[in-house]
Amino acid sequence: MRTHERVDGAATGRAPWVLVVFALVAASMLLLPLLGLLLRAPWSTLTTQLREPDVLDALRLSVVTASITALICLVVGVPLAWLLARVDFTGRQLLRALVTVPLVLPPVVGGVALLTVFSRNGLVGQWLDDATGITIPFTTTAVVMAQTFVALPFLVLSVEGALRSSDPRFDEVAATFGASRQATFWQVTIPLAAPGIISGAVLAWARALGEFGATVTFAGNVPGVTQTLPLKVYRTFQSDPEAALAISLLLLAVSVAVLAALRERWLSGLAR
Amino acid sequence: MTLDGHLIAGRGAFDLDCTLNAVPGSVVALLGPNGAGKTTVLRALAGLTPLSAGHLRLGERLLEDPRQQVRVTAQERRVGMVFQDRLLFPHLNVLDNVAFGPHHRGASRRASRRTAREWLERTGLVEFTSRRPHQLSGGQQQRVAIIRALATAPDLLLLDEPLAAIDAAAVVELRRFLRQHVSDFPGITVLVTHQSVDALVLADQVLVLDAGRTVQSGSPVEVARRPRTRHVAALMGLNLLRGQAEGGVIHLGEGHLAVGAGHAAGEVLVSFSPSAVTLHSHRPDSSARNTWPGRIDGIAPHGDAVRVHVSGPVPVLADVTPQALTALSLAEGDSVWVAVKAVEVSVYPA
Numbered sequence: 001m002r003t004h005e006r007v008d009g010a011a012t013g014r015a016p017w018v019l020v021v022f023a024l025v026a027a028s029m030l031l032l033p034l035l036g037l038l039l040r041a042p043w044s045t046l047t048t049q050l051r052e053p054d055v056l057d058a059l060r061l062s063v064v065t066a067s068i069t070a071l072i073c074l075v076v077g078v079p080l081a082w083l084l085a086r087v088d089f090t091g092r093q094l095l096r097a098l099v100t101v102p103l104v105l106p107p108v109v110g111g112v113a114l115l116t117v118f119s120r121n122g123l124v125g126q127w128l129d130d131a132t133g134i135t136i137p138f139t140t141t142a143v144v145m146a147q148t149f150v151a152l153p154f155l156v157l158s159v160e161g162a163l164r165s166s167d168p169r170f171d172e173v174a175a176t177f178g179a180s181r182q183a184t185f186w187q188v189t190i191p192l193a194a195p196g197i198i199s200g201a202v203l204a205w206a207r208a209l210g211e212f213g214a215t216v217t218f219a220g221n222v223p224g225v226t227q228t229l230p231l232k233v234y235r236t237f238q239s240d241p242e243a244a245l246a247i248s249l250l251l252l253a254v255s256v257a258v259l260a261a262l263r264e265r266w267l268s269g270l271a272r
Numbered sequence: 273m274t275l276d277g278h279l280i281a282g283r284g285a286f287d288l289d290c291t292l293n294a295v296p297g298s299v300v301a302l303l304g305p306n307g308a309g310k311t312t313v314l315r316a317l318a319g320l321t322p323l324s325a326g327h328l329r330l331g332e333r334l335l336e337d338p339r340q341q342v343r344v345t346a347q348e349r350r351v352g353m354v355f356q357d358r359l360l361f362p363h364l365n366v367l368d369n370v371a372f373g374p375h376h377r378g379a380s381r382r383a384s385r386r387t388a389r390e391w392l393e394r395t396g397l398v399e400f401t402s403r404r405p406h407q408l409s410g411g412q413q414q415r416v417a418i419i420r421a422l423a424t425a426p427d428l429l430l431l432d433e434p435l436a437a438i439d440a441a442a443v444v445e446l447r448r449f450l451r452q453h454v455s456d457f458p459g460i461t462v463l464v465t466h467q468s469v470d471a472l473v474l475a476d477q478v479l480v481l482d483a484g485r486t487v488q489s490g491s492p493v494e495v496a497r498r499p500r501t502r503h504v505a506a507l508m509g510l511n512l513l514r515g516q517a518e519g520g521v522i523h524l525g526e527g528h529l530a531v532g533a534g535h536a537a538g539e540v541l542v543s544f545s546p547s548a549v550t551l552h553s554h555r556p557d558s559s560a561r562n563t564w565p566g567r568i569d570g571i572a573p574h575g576d577a578v579r580v581h582v583s584g585p586v587p588v589l590a591d592v593t594p595q596a597l598t599a600l601s602l603a604e605g606d607s608v609w610v611a612v613k614a615v616e617v618s619v620y621p622a
């Protein structure tokens with residue numbers, strides 16, 4: 001990547017004050033709420049607030065469901081990314097566009113969409129109920145499905161970007177040495193794209209951890225079963241704002257930790 | 273196991289159509305300008321670019337024939353390919369890079385590592401065994417890439433400009449390494465090169481490609497002495513002119529110039545070394561038929577001599593001594609008379 005030389009301010013003149021003002025407004029719009037969270041957080045009672053059994057339940061549920069979601073995203077998302085990056089087929093552009101829809105779709109719409117398919121009289125849910133008696137909505141499974149719906153595009157785009165930026169001729173080298181396409185995938189393609197795969201999985205995990213709209217619509221807000229941390233924040237805020245602040249702080253800490261872990265990888269993985 | 277190929281492949285504006293025959297133990301060098309189709313030939317041989325027509329046979333085995341719908345995949349061809357930019361697997365160390373081929377051709381992981389270690393020991397690369405490719409210099413990477421290709425004991429060794437993009441100091445050592453291992457290799461080697469010296473030193477047969485067609489093929493000596501294209505003449509450091517022979521005289525260009533040599537008739541090619549050319553500030557008296565006027569376009573040092581580019585109706589390169597240049601006090605833009613020593617000119621049918 002080319003790095004630009006810093007332009008000497010003396011040569012180009014001072015930055016126009018209008019731009020500086022708007023830039024500062026933008027920065028404060030992002031930072032002020034976080035600052036408020038830090039200032040108003042109940043620091044003295046933080047540990048006791050977070051040790052409440054129902055908070056721990058929500059935390060456990062969040063971590064478990066987000067981890068399962070990340071795993072599912074890896075298992076099905078990496079092959080999808082590979083298909084989009086390395087295999088020529090008709091409709092590839094369309095499929096790629098459709099995969100990114102959940103990125104811009106309001107999550108609550110995603111939740112409604114999932115209900116139309118998996119509710120007891122939905123497209124698949126009806127058949128599932130008749131055949132096995134299983135209903136998905138308002139279960140922990142539904143939490144994972146809602147999270148997967150919103151998190152999968154992050155992983156697919158990240159991995160596809162990594163696959164596109166790694167030299168496809170390594171696959172050809174492997175072929176000339178007799179490696180089957182499957183062996184090449186596992187032993188050449190995946191290791192070369194590993195940084196993008198890791199950052200994609202972390203992104204998917206973080207997105208799943210923060211998921212609210214699709215979850216509350218499709219899975220409801222049942223403590224211990226579908227109440228993840230963001231749902232807990234929403235529920236608690238009406239009764240006990242201090243507790244809500246404490247949990248929010250926890251989620252903020254996790255987000256910052258994820259960002260720190262990814263650093264510039266998050267950009268290099270997504271940028272194409 | 274002889275190679276018998278008629279390679280026809282095409283994509284859009286570029287198409288390749290060339291015949292390639294070789295016997296075991298021989299080395300075929302492919303010469304030609306960029307975009308001539310040299311790399312496409314290698315890719316077609318390796319099975320990475322499909323043929324659209326023609327055929328490819330290696331010994332008894334038909335590797336490809338679109339008419340019969342035969343196409344042996346790259347995986348099943350037993351070809352060792354060395355890419356110009358090496359393409360060692362960056363996530364594997366040198367040992368596992370070399371073991372990759374033997375392993376995927378059926379050896380167990382352990383046996384393939386043993387094979388790789390033997391190759392590295394035998395070829396003096398054992399010190400690199402556990403290094404990653406990025407820890408090696410370009411020349412070292414290329415040696416590992418050559419060994420990686422040889423470790424699978426291929427029928428066909430394909431080398432795509434193995435000495436390009438290597439710094440000058442390492443090229444000498446790498447060329448020695450390449451020569452030794454190519455001459456030990458019992459199969460057929462096809463070498464793409466930009467450097468005439470590699471073609472001359474390594475090859476038994478030289479194939480000159482231009483725009484996807486064979487424009488000349490023959491022994492290295494023949495190609496070096498009688499180049500048929502400007503590109504090859506330039507590679508060999510020769511002047512190449514086209515003319516009409518008539519009664520022992522060859523008319524070049526606009527007909528007012530001739531070089532007396534040979535007894536051919538009709539269209540001929542004329543080649544001579546730049547050192548066979550002398551420059552004069554006035555029309556020389558002797559052997560007047562071998563002289564013509566021109567203008568100096570450029571002057572550049574060339575070894576111990578000075579290479580002078582002379583433009584005009586018959587453009588030539590001349591190598592003169594710095595002393596001669598000073599004595600004539602010639603500079604760029606000056607008019608000059610060119611004289612060619614007839615005995616050093618080689619004339620052959622076009």
